[in-house]
């Protein structure tokens with residue numbers, strides 16, 4: 001029986017991917033390992049708990065003993081576990097270096113010392129390339145990360161590539177653009193703005209709002225991840241993006257329109273430090289494996305908005321406690 005280990009599977013993309021695996025590979029034994037930080041929520045995968053092939057371990061990828069015990073028992077590993085919020089990396093970078101670099105290295109060491117693991121897929125980000133004003137980054141372009149978050153992800157990527165070059169550790173890397181969809185922690189721009197607007201609160205728009213992001217529906221990312229895990233070439237990097245580039249201002253206007261709110265709900269705030277102007281990735285390498293994004297941007301945003309409208313019980317508790325304190329410090333308003 002094939003066993004897959006999904007680390008960080010209680011977060012946004014990891015939980016969507018765990019659900020994807022249960023649908024598309026029901027015969028796989030699936031282990032979700034997650035530290036359950038503020039961003040990890042067991043509710044995100046509560047529908048999987050009655051599946052006899054599913055098990056959950058509360059654990060830290062930095063825990064050498066635990067990782068050394070689990071890794072030799074699995075065939076595939078997909079590492080989503082990470083600290084992921086750029087703003088938090090600017091105020092408190094330590095946890096990013098620990099989890100994103102040291103934790104990934106811990107898994108790499110365990111994979112290197114196990115003959116069982118066939119493929120270790122590291123989930124990275126397009127942010128490792130830095131900003132690009134024109135054109136799109138290819139997988140062999142140099143890395144120029146701007147934030148402590150993207151620098152820690154770049155460090156993990158380089159470590160994976162070094163393990164491939166030095167030990168032939170069977171790694172693969174995906175670098176995707178910004179994802180949206182259900183179960184995204186409400187500190188990230190789309191769920192933050194949607195839930196604020198549902199609550200009739202203003203939305204904090206950074207700087208002039210003209211930063212460009214390429215939005216990828218999480219389900220399309222899951223399809224790409226799964227294809228790369230099974231059919232990607234070992235030692236290789238694959239970009240994943242939908243080519244749906246919009247400015248933050250355009251995105252905000254779209255959300256206001258969908259929720260029938262006036263433009264006065266926008267509250268301009270001081271720009272993020274080191275804010276990358278534009279991200280863009282060339283996905284021809286992944287497209288040559290047969291992948292293409294299926295989601296229609298406006299329709300999928302609409303479905304995402306509808307999901308947050310229908311699931312207040314999921315996000316309301318997340319916007320209290322620690323979140324509220326953090327948010328108050330960050331913007332000193334709108335709480």
Ligand SMILES: NC(=O)c1ccc[n+]([C@@H]2O[C@H](COP(=O)([O-])OP(=O)(O)OC[C@H]3O[C@@H](n4cnc5c(N)ncnc54)[C@H](O)[C@@H]3O)[C@@H](O)[C@H]2O)c1
Nearest residue numbers: 008010011012013035036037039040060061081082125179
């Ligand atoms: N969300 C995006 O738009 C996006 C885009 C590109 C790449 N990525 C990458 O995808 C991955 C998942 O992102 P996400 O948005 O789902 O993040 P998320 O913050 O929603 O989830 C991260 C998960 O990792 C867990 N975790 C954190 N530290 C851990 C540790 N030390 N050990 C075990 N578990 C730990 C958390 O509890 C949480 O469940 C990350 O590696 C991120 O860098 C995300």
